[in-house]
Amino acid sequence: MTNDTKPWYKEPWPWILMAGPFIVIIACMNLLWTAIATNDGLVSDDYYKEGLAMNQRLERDHQASQLGLHADVMRAGLNVRLLITTKETVALPEEIVLRLTHPTIDGKDQKVALKSEGAGFYGGVLAEDLAGRWHVTLEDPAGQWRLQGEWQAGFDEPLRLDAKAG
Numbered sequence: 001m002t003n004d005t006k007p008w009y010k011e012p013w014p015w016i017l018m019a020g021p022f023i024v025i026i027a028c029m030n031l032l033w034t035a036i037a038t039n040d041g042l043v044s045d046d047y048y049k050e051g052l053a054m055n056q057r058l059e060r061d062h063q064a065s066q067l068g069l070h071a072d073v074m075r076a077g078l079n080v081r082l083l084i085t086t087k088e089t090v091a092l093p094e095e096i097v098l099r100l101t102h103p104t105i106d107g108k109d110q111k112v113a114l115k116s117e118g119a120g121f122y123g124g125v126l127a128e129d130l131a132g133r134w135h136v137t138l139e140d141p142a143g144q145w146r147l148q149g150e151w152q153a154g155f156d157e158p159l160r161l162d163a164k165a166g
Contacts, residue, residue, distance in 0.1 A: 039106075060139070060143065060144065060145050061145075061148070061163065061164045063144055063145040064145035064146060064163035065163040065164060067086055067087070067088060067145060067163070068086050068087025068088060069084060069086055069090075069145060069147055070084070070085045070086075070147075070160070070161065070162055070163070071084045071085075071138055071147050071160075072158045072159070072160055073098070073136065073138070073151070073158055073161065074158040074159075075126075075130070075158075077129070078125050078129060079123065079124075079125055079126075080098065080124050080126055081121065081122070081123050082096070082098070082121070082123070082124075082138070083120055083121055083122075084096070084120045084122070085120060092116065092120065093116070093140050093141055093142070094115070094116045095113055095115055095116065095122075095141055096113075096114045096116075096138060096139070096141070097112070097113060097138070097139050097140075097141060098112040098113075098114055098124065098137075098138055099111050099112075099136070099137040099138075099139070100112070100126075100130065100134045100135075100151075101134065101135040101136075101137070102132070102133075102135075103133060103135060108128075110126060110127050110128070112124045112127075130151075130153035131153055131154055132152070132153060133151070133152055134150070134151045134152075135148070135149075135150055135151075136149050136150065136151050136159060136161065138161055147161035147162070147163060148164070149161045149162075
């Protein structure tokens with residue numbers, strides 16, 4: 001009978017058993033660093049206030065529906081052109097705000113002031129080129145009405161924004 005008296009650190013099994021938890025610790029540290037280093041902006045800081053303002057936003061959609069507003073948004077490079085049509089004779093403002101909101105990246109959002117060119121046409125310039133899917137909101141400066149839609153910016157066809165009935 002031989003008595004093997006090697007120290008524990010010279011045996012392979014303790015090292016094999018410790019490798020699993022060590023790999024998990026390294027993976028957790030990597031995921032933690034990734035979570036801290038990236039700012040995806042998916043959660044709004046003032047979600048409660050946004051929820052309280054829902055009725056006011058729905059009123060603006062209803063007002064756009066009553067006025068019979070429709071808009072066609074066209075883009076050529078960084079230039080944006082817009083045509084607004086209505087069922088009734090409505091005095092359109094001299095400037096309209098176009099908001100382009102990226103669904104997942106907060107830093108890509110754009111707000112473009114479109115100036116009237118007459119006969120329902122408006123024009124403006126984007127801050128940077130668009131690619132991918134965008135949420136589009138068109139509203140008057142007084143906040144009386146708004147039109148909304150989704151736009152796949154890589155396609156050449158114009159975006160049609162229709163008023164949603166309240």
